[in-house]
Amino acid sequence: xxxxxxxxxxxxxxxxxxxxxxxxxxxxxxxxxxxxxxxxxxxxxxxxxxxxxxxxxxxxxxxxxxxxxxxxxxxxxxxxxxxxxxxxxxxxxxxxxxxxxxxxxxxxxxxxxxxxxxxxxxxxxxxxxxxxxxxxxxxxxxxxxxxxxxxxxxxxxxxxxxxxxxxxxxxxxxxxxxxxxxxxxxxxxxxxxxxxxxxxxxxxxxxxxxxxxxxxxxxxxxxxxxxxxxxxxxxxxxxxxxxxxxxxxxxxxxxxxxxxxxxxxxxxxxxxxxxxxxxxxxxxxxxxxxxxxxxxxxxxxxxxxxxxxxxxxxxxxxxxxxxxxxxxxxxxxxxxxxxxxxxxxxxxxxxxxxxxxxxxxxxxxxxxxxxxxxxxxxxxxxxxxxxxxxxxxxxxxxxxxxxxxxxxxxxxxxxxxxxxxxxxxxxxxxxxxxxxxxxxxxxxxxxxxxxxxxxxxxxxxxxxxxxxxxx
Amino acid sequence: xxxxxxxxxxxxxxxxxxxxxxxxxxxxxxxxxxxxxxxxxxxxxxxxxxxxxxxxxxxxxxxxxxxxxxxxxxxxxxxxxxxxxxxxxxxxxxxxxxxxxxxxxxxxxxxxxxxxxxxxxxxxxxxxxxxxxxxxxxxxxxxxxxxxxxxxxxxxxxxxxxxxxxxxxxxxxxxxxxxxxxxxxxxxxxxxxxxxxxxxxxxxxxxxxxxxxxxxxxxxxxxxxxxxxxxxxxxxxxxxxxxxxxxxxxxxxxxxxxxxxxxxxxxxxxxxxxxxxxxxxxxxxxxxxxxxxxxxxxxxxxxxxxxxxxxxxxxxxxxxxxxxxxxxxxxxxxxxxxxxxxxxxxxxxxxxxxxxxxxxxxxxxxxxxxxxxxxxxxxxxxxxxxxxxxxxxxxxxxxxxxxxxxxxxxxxxxxxxxxxxxxxxxxxxxxxxxxxxxxxxxxxxxxxxxxxxxxxxxxxxxxxxxxxxxx
Numbered sequence: 001x002x003x004x005x006x007x008x009x010x011x012x013x014x015x016x017x018x019x020x021x022x023x024x025x026x027x028x029x030x031x032x033x034x035x036x037x038x039x040x041x042x043x044x045x046x047x048x049x050x051x052x053x054x055x056x057x058x059x060x061x062x063x064x065x066x067x068x069x070x071x072x073x074x075x076x077x078x079x080x081x082x083x084x085x086x087x088x089x090x091x092x093x094x095x096x097x098x099x100x101x102x103x104x105x106x107x108x109x110x111x112x113x114x115x116x117x118x119x120x121x122x123x124x125x126x127x128x129x130x131x132x133x134x135x136x137x138x139x140x141x142x143x144x145x146x147x148x149x150x151x152x153x154x155x156x157x158x159x160x161x162x163x164x165x166x167x168x169x170x171x172x173x174x175x176x177x178x179x180x181x182x183x184x185x186x187x188x189x190x191x192x193x194x195x196x197x198x199x200x201x202x203x204x205x206x207x208x209x210x211x212x213x214x215x216x217x218x219x220x221x222x223x224x225x226x227x228x229x230x231x232x233x234x235x236x237x238x239x240x241x242x243x244x245x246x247x248x249x250x251x252x253x254x255x256x257x258x259x260x261x262x263x264x265x266x267x268x269x270x271x272x273x274x275x276x277x278x279x280x281x282x283x284x285x286x287x288x289x290x291x292x293x294x295x296x297x298x299x300x301x302x303x304x305x306x307x308x309x310x311x312x313x314x315x316x317x318x319x320x321x322x323x324x325x326x327x328x329x330x331x332x333x334x335x336x337x338x339x340x341x342x343x344x345x346x347x348x349x350x351x352x353x354x355x356x357x358x359x360x361x362x363x364x365x366x367x368x369x370x371x372x373x374x375x376x377x378x379x380x381x382x383x384x385x386x387x388x389x390x391x392x393x394x395x396x397x398x399x400x401x402x403x404x405x406x407x408x409x410x411x412x413x414x415x416x417x418x419x420x421x422x423x424x425x426x427x428x429x430x431x432x433x434x435x436x437x438x439x440x441x442x443x444x445x446x447x448x449x450x451x452x453x454x455x456x457x458x459x460x461x462x463x464x465x466x467x468x469x470x471x
Numbered sequence: 472x473x474x475x476x477x478x479x480x481x482x483x484x485x486x487x488x489x490x491x492x493x494x495x496x497x498x499x500x501x502x503x504x505x506x507x508x509x510x511x512x513x514x515x516x517x518x519x520x521x522x523x524x525x526x527x528x529x530x531x532x533x534x535x536x537x538x539x540x541x542x543x544x545x546x547x548x549x550x551x552x553x554x555x556x557x558x559x560x561x562x563x564x565x566x567x568x569x570x571x572x573x574x575x576x577x578x579x580x581x582x583x584x585x586x587x588x589x590x591x592x593x594x595x596x597x598x599x600x601x602x603x604x605x606x607x608x609x610x611x612x613x614x615x616x617x618x619x620x621x622x623x624x625x626x627x628x629x630x631x632x633x634x635x636x637x638x639x640x641x642x643x644x645x646x647x648x649x650x651x652x653x654x655x656x657x658x659x660x661x662x663x664x665x666x667x668x669x670x671x672x673x674x675x676x677x678x679x680x681x682x683x684x685x686x687x688x689x690x691x692x693x694x695x696x697x698x699x700x701x702x703x704x705x706x707x708x709x710x711x712x713x714x715x716x717x718x719x720x721x722x723x724x725x726x727x728x729x730x731x732x733x734x735x736x737x738x739x740x741x742x743x744x745x746x747x748x749x750x751x752x753x754x755x756x757x758x759x760x761x762x763x764x765x766x767x768x769x770x771x772x773x774x775x776x777x778x779x780x781x782x783x784x785x786x787x788x789x790x791x792x793x794x795x796x797x798x799x800x801x802x803x804x805x806x807x808x809x810x811x812x813x814x815x816x817x818x819x820x821x822x823x824x825x826x827x828x829x830x831x832x833x834x835x836x837x838x839x840x841x842x843x844x845x846x847x848x849x850x851x852x853x854x855x856x857x858x859x860x861x862x863x864x865x866x867x868x869x870x871x872x873x874x875x876x877x878x879x880x881x882x883x884x885x886x887x888x889x890x891x892x893x894x895x896x897x898x899x900x901x902x903x904x905x906x907x908x909x910x911x912x913x914x915x916x917x918x919x920x921x922x923x924x925x926x927x928x929x930x931x932x933x934x935x936x937x938x939x940x941x942x
Contacts (some may be wrong), residue, residue: 181652181661189660190652287655395531 010449011035011130012252015149015163017139017176019043021114022323023169023308024121028072029327030167032127033334038161039125040151042170045366047117047119057199057237059117060085060216060317061110062405072333074124078117082110083230090101090374095266098385099215100374107344107449109216138174144183144298165341166302167324172291172311177304188293189418193313193367195224196244196285202228202236202270209234210270218374219264225371226264235382238271241371246353247285253277288313292360293355297345305330310356315366318404325408326352358412362404385425397421482601483504486620486634488610488647490514492585493777493794494640495592499543500798501717502599503803509632510596511608511622513586513641518590528670528708529700530588531556531687531788531846532581533876539795542802549588555699558688561845565845566737571713571854574873580687580788582700611648613637615654636812638796643762643782648775651764659764664838666695667715667756671701673707673741681741689841690735692750696842697735706908709742712842718756724748745851759784763831765824768816776801781827786837789875793830796825796879822880829883835877856896870894 014030016023019041030037043049044046061082086108087099102109114418125131134151137159142149151159168176180186202210209230211217217228217236224242231237250256256277260268268276291311306323322443337343360390373379389397390453397420398407472679487494490512501508514520531554539644540546557579558570573580595604605622608630613620618637622630639647651657673681680701682688688699688707695713702708721730727748731739739747762782766772777794801819809813844850869878869892874885 185663187662189662191658191660192656 002139004229009444011466012163012164014165014167015040015147015161015165016169017126017149018306018308019122019133019135019170020306021118021121021320022169023071023167024118025068025324026167026169026305026327026330027073027125027131028128029123031074031125031131033331034130035165035340036214037125037128037130037131038163040139040322041133041135042138042175043135045122045133045135046115047122057114057122058111058231059114059320060115060229062114062317062321062397063321064318064325064408067408072124073302073329074120078112078120079110080230081120082112083232084108084214084240085111085216085230086214087216089212089217091217091219091264091266093263093265097212100380101387104398105408107402107406108214109405111216111231113231115270125286142176142179142302144179144301147301165300167306168308169304169394170308172289172307174304174308176302177293179306180298180304183298186293186295190311191290191293193290193364195367196242196247196287197286197314198240198242198262198280198283199249200238200240200271200276200279202267203272203275204234205270207234211236218370219267219410220371220374221263222372222375224263226267227370236270238267242285243287244287253280255358271392290360290364292316292357294357295349297348297349297354300345301340303330303345303348308361309352311353312360312363313367314363315370315402316359316363318359318363322356322377322411326356327463342403355411359384359404362400362411362415382425385429386421389425392470397425412443477892483484483635484509485636486632486636487640488620489639489641489645490596490604490606490776490777491642491777491789492589493641493797494638494654495589496539496543496640496795497640497798497801498596498602499545499592499599500802502596502602503543504802505601505812508596508599508602508637508855509634510602510604511610511620512604512606512647513609513859514606516593516604517608520595523666527682528585529582529702530585530791531700532583532588533788533792534682535789535799535879536792537581539799542597542799545591549583550581552591552703553583553589554703555579555685556687556701557685558687559845560683560688562688562690562735562737564692564734564736567868568683571616571786571851572858574578574870574877578873578877579685580876582687582702584616584702594895605889606864610641610822613650613773615650615719615772619832620774622853634772636771637773639773639779640777641779643760643778645775645779647773648764648779651726651769652774657764657766660762662761665714666712666763666838667718667758668785669713669718669751669754669756670745671709671711671742673709673738674746675705676741676742678705680707689845690738691842692734693843693846695734697738698841707741708920708939709738714783715755715758716755721751724751727751732738739783761831761835761915763828765828766820767823771813771816774801774816774819783831783834784838785834786841787830787834787875789834793827797827799879826882829886830875833871833882853896856900857892859895868896895904904914 011034015035016027016030016037016039019027019039023041024040027037027039061078066075066079068257069078085102087101090098090100092098101114115411120438122133125133136153137151140150140158147163149161149163149166151161153159166176168174170176181188204210211228211229213234215230224240224246226240227237228236228238250259252275257273259266260276271279277290289308289311290313293304293309296305296309305326307319309326312319312322330344331350333344333347333351337347369379383399386397386399390399391403398417400414400418403409403417404411409417411431485506485508487501487508489512490510493510494510498508498510503596514532518648537550538547540549548553550597558572558605561569561571593604593783596604607624608622609624611621611623611629618634620632620634622632624630624832637647639645641647652659675681680775682699684701684705694709697709697719699707699709710783721727725748726743728739728744740766742750760782761784762778764775764780767776767780776797780797781793783790783793791818800823801815804815804822809817840850854870857868861870861873869888871885871889874880874888875882880888884888
């Protein structure tokens with residue numbers, strides 16, 4: 001009880017479980033509203049830790065995440081520590097590089113360092129007078145009825161605290177969520193994709209970036225792919241995404257090199273053959289999970305946010321951004337319902353579940369698109385058509401990627417709009433093609449050309465069409 | 472350790488967790504193979520219990536379930552204790568009853584009593600010399616590495632046993648499955664449907680069944696429905712399926728009567744107005760969950776079967792039948808792989824997961840079909856077409872319901888075949904319609920009729936078509 005009664009203010013106690021990205025940011029949001037915020041993190045303070053264990057090294061920060069950071073006055077600082085990426089850079093098998101912009105010229109996503117961002121956010125939490133960070137606190141049990149929580153520390157000692165609101169930001173494998181699973185009518189799914197991921201590093205070359213830095217580099221190879229994001233220290237972090245059984249087929253350093261020579265030949269000199277041989281076996285490939293659930297709350301006492309509510313696969317670069325946007329959405333609803341938890345929590349579930357499910361599905365969809373479709377000429381053609389239409393009709397046709405990445409259009413509305421746009425555009429293309437066919441037929445009938453002169457160009461055009469469909 | 476070393480035979484120890492329908496039947500399968508079988512059931516022996524808590528009262532036994540019972544010599548006995556149902560009996564709003572047969576004349580499903588079937592199966596387990604039933608044993612923990620299991624009894628005492636194989640048949644809320652959830656790359660989903668169910672009873676009328684007994688009675692009302700299955704004691708058990716919020720709208724006895732007068736008027740005298748007023752509030756509506764997961768096994772030590780692996784919603788009448796078929800499939804694989812658990816378990820997962828997922832999806836599909844589509848004339852027309860085609864081409868066109876209910880066609884193959892058949896039949900119907908149109912047009916052109924005579928019949932036909940599409 002000591003914890004909850006320490007500050008005899010009128011404001012309620014909000015316990016944030018998890019001091020990762022979403023937990024720390026959320027603590028700032030609640031602190032800004034004047035709540036007494038206690039953050040409970042299972043690990044040690046990463047600002048003091050020598051080795052930071054955790055997930056992937058860098059992340060793509062985009063509009064939704066930035067808006068949330070802006071709310072707590074951190075946008076500028078974090079943006080200054082990130083590297084803008086204006087386009088994907090597609091690496092062909094032959095090493096040819098072709099950029100595909102993310103949006104308009106001034107639109108970009110930012111490569112940011114996960115550990116650094118987390119440290120900055122924890123420091124921001126501490127800057128509030130009404131917050132406390134509690135590290136080395138493992139959630140052992142809690143009651144949805146009373147809000148009483150029990151934590152255990154690594155020395156075995158226990159601590160009990162009472163919170164008015166428990167906010168679960170403890171990630172994809174949330175300890176808090178376990179209790180949700182035991183309750184009736186809680187829908188839940190966890191889906192592991194057949195791919196794993198492995199991180200490799202491209203060191204600087206003569207003190208400079210070894211590739212163009214302002215791009216998200218992609219080596220799409222249909223059933224698998226590699227990507228690389230730039231870091232502030234002029235390295236790139238490569239992530240190889242591949243089915244687990246393919247990872248397991250490679251068992252020696254020489255097999256690694258043979259594999260890279262076949263599929264990523266231009267990456268070998270960048271990573272370094274010897275480093276590659278060694279680093280490939282440093283850690284086993286890691287699994288990726290997509291988690292969906294509903295509802296996000298129990299009564300007026302507990303709510304799940306971030307990965308604890310909706311872990312997504314990383315292929316749309318929206319995991320952190322969606323989690324950060326959770327904080328804004330919750331805050332907006334708090335404003336609307338005058339901080340009455342009994343009204344805010346159900347409304348949050350009602351509003352947010354369809355959006356989170358939509359981004360989870362989109363990320364799964366992009367899991368195929370990123371490694372396979374970007375290789376197709378039809379995909380590139382459609383990207384061009386979308387961009388031209390967006391330029392001509394900026395309010396009517398907005399590419400899906402733009403809506404997701406550079407606006408706060410609700411995810412599920414972005415998906416609905418995307419389906420509608422696709423229908424309209426595909427129909428338009430069909431009518432254009434039909435018009436071209438009948439128009440040229442009419443001209444041909446009016447001015448019949450020398451048939452013999454047509455055979456060669458017709459054959460060429462046919463071959464090109466065949467190549468387009470099969471590429 | 473006492474338990475596992477008690478019988479110094481060479482045969483391995485199989486621990487079956489759960490003494491419900493699938494657990495008890497499975498114990499017979501393993502006992503028949505000569506294993507030392509220990510069944511652990513959390514409840515008391517239901518054969519001694521005064522009040523049997525549990526789920527729905529009666530179940531529909533069909534071919535797959537019967538085949539499994541046959542394997543352990545119990546088919547005849549159980550069939551003799553069930554009531555054949557040859558057809559659905561659709562009750563219209565006006566009380567009109569129309570039968571829709573399940574298959575051919577000699578094909579039927581059986582209404583069986585869950586508690587009685589469970590008791591018979593437990594007695595069958597005990598008839599083997601190499602089995603032991605352990606009631607009042609709650610699984611507290613277990614190790615997938617060593618097979619060591621800890622049980623706790625209601626007096627607080629604990630018991631540890633070592634099993635060579637742990638078979639989880641402990642139902643939709645399986646305690647054993649919890650450990651699966653903690654392992655990486657375990658896919659899992661639990662989905663509650665928005666409907667709940669409530670059971671009511673139609674007593675005998677003058678010592679006889681109050682409705683025709685050899686039918687599954689259905690009152691389909693689009694967004695909700697009621698069904699009734701006959702019991703050996705000449706009662707019917709009615710089950711009302713309805714969205715929870717609709718259940719909650721009815722708060723007084725008079726509202727129950729008003730609701731039934733509007734939607735199930737013919738059921739009021741059968742149940743009795745006073746009983747209805749009382750029984751509606753006896754228990755709250757119960758939830759229904761659909762559970763899918765994979766894999767079903769961990770190493771060579773543990774496997775999930777029955778509802779623990781694949782709880783389905785009850786609308787295809789296949790929950791128990793699928794669980795019983797699990798036992799046959801596992802037994803067939805045991806035969807194929809010479810009882811080598813390290814080969815049998817992965818193969819069981821490989822073979823059975825797609826079939827269980829298919830029946831889970833089908834049950835969800837029928838959740839709509841049973842309460843809404845059976846009201847549509849198009850549905851009935853297609854049922855007739857399917858049956859006629861099945862009569863003409865018995866090997867080529869087999870109705871889905873027949874494949875699922877009266878054969879052991881693998882569930883996922885039944886679904887694939889169904890999709891193919893639908894394509895073929897719908898195309899056939901289209902060509903028939905087109906042929907009829909052009910044929911009649913040709914005849915009309917050759918022998919132009921008096922136009923005035925055509926107006927009235929054309930209008931009639933049009934109205935009928937409109938009614939068909941909107942019904």
